[in-house]
Amino acid sequence: MPTTTKVITVGNSAGIIVPKEMLSRLRIEKGDTVYLSETPGGLQISPYDEEFATKMAAADRVIRRYRDTLKKLAE
Template sequence: MVKLKVTTVGSSAGVVLPKEVMSRLKVEKGDHLYLTEAPDGYRITPYDPDFEQQMDLARRVMRERRNALRELAK
């Protein structure tokens, strides 16, 4: 468990992520993070859940239409 403190950032509020957390998330200063609601609270992730859903759909279509895509690639 990592305890974070809410602090003032300009006229807004924010939290400071320790270096270890940023390293595990594989993010750097300036990257975007996504806060999503989870059954047990909230989740912070560097992955856009909407984009992931679109990619899952694209992977399924590519798998189902593999032969047609091969022909188009020729």
Template sequence: MVELKVRKIGNSLGVVLPKEVVSRLNTRDGEQLYLSETPDGGYRLVPFDPEFENKMSKAEDIMHRYRDTLHVLAK
């Protein structure tokens, strides 16, 4: 567990991530992080869009179902 302090940054509030957290998230200045709510009421911070996997799954299903059509269109 890492304790973070909420700080005033201009008219907003923010947290400063320690070096080890930034390293573990594999992120850097200017990159996006995603904060999502967990089923137990907590929060999860990740360096990737959690909805992306769901979107890719749907896209792969469409590509599989319409494989022949997409192949013809690619010519």
């Protein structure tokens, strides 16, 4: 369910306020690490998953190593 929130100043950075209900649905708490992903529709916030992070790091290495091959395949 979409909701609005404000961008606030946090030191020299910016932050957003995430309502408690959303934190609960995402199963995250203050201090947790989360993923922020840019999507065509905006930002996606999801809980950090170490197993997923390991798999994504491996995928990133493959993509970097075979960048030119993957580019050719995409044509």
